[in-house]
Amino acid sequence: MKILLVGASGTIGKHVSEALKGHEILSIGRSSGDHRADIESRESLRALFRKLAPFDAVANASGHVAFAPLPELDAEKWKHSLGNKLMGQIQLAQEAIPYLSERGSITLVSGVLSDEFIPSGVAATTVNRALEGFVEASAIEMQRGIRINIISPTLLKDSEKAYEGFFPGFVAVEGWKVGQAYKKAILGAMTGQILRVL
Amino acid sequence: MKILLVGASGTIGKHVSEALKGHEILSIGRSSGDHRADIESRESLRALFRKLAPFDAVANASGHVAFAPLPELDAEKWKHSLGNKLMGQIQLAQEAIPYLSERGSITLVSGVLSDEFIPSGVAATTVNRALEGFVEASAIEMQRGIRINIISPTLLKDSEKAYEGFFPGFVAVEGWKVGQAYKKAILGAMTGQILRVL
Numbered sequence: 001m002k003i004l005l006v007g008a009s010g011t012i013g014k015h016v017s018e019a020l021k022g023h024e025i026l027s028i029g030r031s032s033g034d035h036r037a038d039i040e041s042r043e044s045l046r047a048l049f050r051k052l053a054p055f056d057a058v059a060n061a062s063g064h065v066a067f068a069p070l071p072e073l074d075a076e077k078w079k080h081s082l083g084n085k086l087m088g089q090i091q092l093a094q095e096a097i098p099y100l101s102e103r104g105s106i107t108l109v110s111g112v113l114s115d116e117f118i119p120s121g122v123a124a125t126t127v128n129r130a131l132e133g134f135v136e137a138s139a140i141e142m143q144r145g146i147r148i149n150i151i152s153p154t155l156l157k158d159s160e161k162a163y164e165g166f167f168p169g170f171v172a173v174e175g176w177k178v179g180q181a182y183k184k185a186i187l188g189a190m191t192g193q194i195l196r197v198l
Numbered sequence: 199m200k201i202l203l204v205g206a207s208g209t210i211g212k213h214v215s216e217a218l219k220g221h222e223i224l225s226i227g228r229s230s231g232d233h234r235a236d237i238e239s240r241e242s243l244r245a246l247f248r249k250l251a252p253f254d255a256v257a258n259a260s261g262h263v264a265f266a267p268l269p270e271l272d273a274e275k276w277k278h279s280l281g282n283k284l285m286g287q288i289q290l291a292q293e294a295i296p297y298l299s300e301r302g303s304i305t306l307v308s309g310v311l312s313d314e315f316i317p318s319g320v321a322a323t324t325v326n327r328a329l330e331g332f333v334e335a336s337a338i339e340m341q342r343g344i345r346i347n348i349i350s351p352t353l354l355k356d357s358e359k360a361y362e363g364f365f366p367g368f369v370a371v372e373g374w375k376v377g378q379a380y381k382k383a384i385l386g387a388m389t390g391q392i393l394r395v396l
Contacts (some may be wrong), residue, residue: 042273069339070292070295070336070339070340071292071295073292075240078285078288082280082284082285086280086328087276087280090276090324094268094269094271097268097269113335114331117334117335117337117338118338119338119339120339121335122332122335122336122339124335125331125332125334125335126288126328126329126331126332126335127328127331128331129327129328129330129331130284130324130325130327130328130331131324132327133312133323133324133325133326133327133328134320134323134324136315136323137311137315137319137320137322137323137324138268138320139315140315140316140317141267141268141317141318141320142268
């Protein structure tokens with residue numbers, strides 16, 4: 001299977017690559033990887049997909065949102081959050097569709113803050129929930145058997161240090177299990193699903 | 199109770215006004231009402247709230263999203279949907295907070311397409327789910343007992359004609375029940391809740 005993996009060099013991306021060993025994985029990154037694209041730019045995504053078509057799967061393991069107390073979530077922080085993790089992934093999905101092979105798949109990423117809330121996490125929850133809605137609603141409009149799913153991992157063990165203090169009492173998950181969830185979405189037959197990895 | 203009602207002249211707004219009779223309701227609209235403001239403009243909202251402060255509740259019954267098949271949901275339609283119904287309401291909430299009285303409340307609106315999906319409804323589902331996430335997550339960060347909730351009505355009887363064909367099999371609800379849900383959110387004590395009106 002020919003799989004395009006965006007954010008392959010990140011914490012999650014590495015586990016996805018590992019889980020999908022044996023397949024043809026093309027890594028896509030803004031500043032590293034086999035091919036370059038910026039999820040914030042529709043044009044760069046379109047050019048990328050045109051060049052690499054046809055392919056069987058696109059999976060994303062990238063996307064940023066702002067973390068700040070509600071009164072400090074200003075216009076700029078919202079713009080960054082909606083522009084990167086939300087619209088970046090929506091654009092990725094929309095631009096990939098015409099170039100995916102029949103029964104190909106799209107796999108996006110949300111996160112545990114969809115379902116559980118922390119101080120300074122308002123933008124993360126807002127964006128994650130939006131993405132899950134996008135996936136569930138767009139699944140019913142797909143043609144040619146194209147599937148779309150989303151992985152919602154809790155805090156990864158690899159990231160516990162970086163996020164220390166933000167997630168009190170959250171039990172971190174081993175990264176390889178997140179990789180397996182991507183594998184389930186890509187090699188399986190489900191569509192419109194939120195795969196929570198807790 | 200002094201209540202600011204945005205979108206008072208709309209289908210839902212009229213039912214909210216009716217349900218809250220006996221209270222001091224200040225109607226806010228872009229082109230009609232006691233006071234003018236555009237939810238897409240943080241500045242106009244801030245000026246409005248400064249002028250009318252203090253108040254006990256802000257309720258919104260306005261907001262547009264684009265309806266289009268997924269391949270036609272282009273950058274402009276996303277920008278409109280995220281800018282109006284999503285960021286318009288987020289800005290409304292954020293800008294109102296400093297001017298709300300203690301234990302005051304914010305009431306936003308999502309809709310049934312959060313939970314049930316129709317063709318051409320991807321932007322509506324995405325935006326509604328984002329708003330519900332925003333409300334649930336921001337409720338835990340509120341100070342001074344300020345509350346925030348969101349009303350998710352299904353199709354209203356008053357709107358059945360306008361949306362004919364879009365919602366096959368959806369059983370429309372009588373508008374007065376939506377008015378009651380706003381009343382429950384504003385006069386009650388709940389926070390971080392999604393009030394579905396089906």
